[in-house]
Amino acid sequence: DAKTTQPNSMESNEEEPVHLPCNHSTISGTDYIHWYRQLPSQGPEYVIHGLTSNVNNRMASLAIAEDRKSSTLILHRATLRDAAVYYCILRDVPPMNRDDKIIFGKGTRLHILP
Amino acid sequence: DTGVSQNPRHKITKRGQNVTFRCDPISEHNRLYWYRQTLGQGPEFLTYFQNEAQLEKSRLLSDRFSAERPKGSFSTLEIQRTEQGDSAMYLCASTLRQGAGNTIYFGEGSWLTVV
Numbered sequence: 052d053a054k055t056t057q058p059n060s061m062e063s064n065e066e067e068p069v070h071l072p073c074n075h076s077t078i079s080g081t082d083y084i085h086w087y088r089q090l091p092s093q094g095p096e097y098v099i100h101g102l103t104s105n106v107n108n109r110m111a112s113l114a115i116a117e118d119r120k121s122s123t124l125i126l127h128r129a130t131l132r133d134a135a136v137y138y139c140i141l142r143d144v145p146p147m148n149r150d151d152k153i154i155f156g157k158g159t160r161l162h163i164l165p
Numbered sequence: 166d167t168g169v170s171q172n173p174r175h176k177i178t179k180r181g182q183n184v185t186f187r188c189d190p191i192s193e194h195n196r197l198y199w200y201r202q203t204l205g206q207g208p209e210f211l212t213y214f215q216n217e218a219q220l221e222k223s224r225l226l227s228d229r230f231s232a233e234r235p236k237g238s239f240s241t242l243e244i245q246r247t248e249q250g251d252s253a254m255y256l257c258a259s260t261l262r263q264g265a266g267n268t269i270y271f272g273e274g275s276w277l278t279v280v
Contacts, residue, residue, distance in 0.1 A: 083266055094169075094256050094271030095208065102266075138207060142266075152198060152221070153258075153269055155207030 055139045060160040063129050071124040071159055073139030078119050082141040085153070086113065086124045090135045095155075098124065098137070134163045167191070169272035171257050177278045178247055185243045186275045190259030197240050198269065199232055200256040201225065208256055214240060247279045 056074040063069040075084065085100040099106055099113045101122075106113040112125040126133055138158040170189040178184050190197050195216050200208035211230070212222045216237035226232075229247075234240040244251055254274040260267050 094258070094274050096271065097268045100266065100268075136207075152210050152213055153208075154210060155200075157205075157207050 055141060055156055057137075057139050057156065057159045059157065060162065062162045062164060063126075064164050065131060066128055069126040069129045069133070069161065071126075071137050071139075071161065072121065073123070074121045075139070075141055076120045078141060079143065082119075082143050084113065084115060084119075084122050085140045085142055086111070087138045087140065087153070087155075088135040089138070089158070090132075095138065100142075129161075129163050131163050131165060134161055136160050169257055169259055169270050171255075171272040171275045173275060174273065175276045175278075177280060180249060180279055181246055183243065183245045184247055184277060185241055186255050186257075186277075188240045188242070188257030188259075188272060190239070190257070191261075191270055194259035194261050194270075195237065196260045196262065197234055198258040198260075199240070199242050200258065200271075202254045202256060202274070203252075211242075211255075244277070247277075249279045252277055252279045 083100050083102050086098040087095040088098050089095045099108050099111050101113045101115055114123045136158040138155050140153050169191055172187045176184055198213040199211040201211055202208040209225055210223050211226050212232050214234040217234050229245045232242045254276050256271055256274045258269045258271040260269045
């Protein structure tokens with residue numbers, strides 16, 4: 052599985068934008084970039100994913116570098132409820148019958164300051 | 166869509182006892198995954214099912230661990246002769262079908278404490 056590199060932790064002020072970086076220099080052409088987050092004492096939850104183009108949804112935006120070797124998750128206006136561990140994950144399109152399970156790293160622990 | 170449901174949410178057991186966790190995936194999701202997570206670490210893959218077939222098992226899944234999904238719907242994860250090192254959160258997840266663009270939905274987890 053291709054690996055990702057994320058900072059261990061980040062801090063941001065409430066109501067300000069947050070940019071969470073992820074490096075994936077060994078990404079293959081068929082790897083999707085997924086972001087999940089895990090709030091305290093909860094299971095991970097899906098945030099966003101993309102392949103080549105930037106993506107937006109109600110939770111966040113995903114900016115993908117042109118060479119796809121890095122990406123940035125953007126929370127436009129952080130709230131205290133966004134304090135969580137954010138995981139950047141690569142998922143490949145498998146051949147028939149081979150799984151595309153998620154392999155988690157340690158993620159980035161995001162602290163939001165009131 | 167009621168989400169992935171896991172029971173029990175918390176279990177405290179004595180070393181050497183057996184424990185069983187149940188997972189009810191989202192209806193019609195044919196893929197079901199089990200993960201384990203210890204404090205400060207990301208979730209670690211244990212095993213997954215395609216309908217009732219168990220297609221992959223991690224080397225983390227020792228002989229004391231067994232998972233089943235008998236009718237392709239709910240799944241159980243049993244740990245026999247528990248050890249203190251088994252203390253962790255056990256996460257279940259499901260997805261509708263194979264594919265890297267599909268979302269995997271996680272349950273809230275089942276916390277196991279072995280004393």
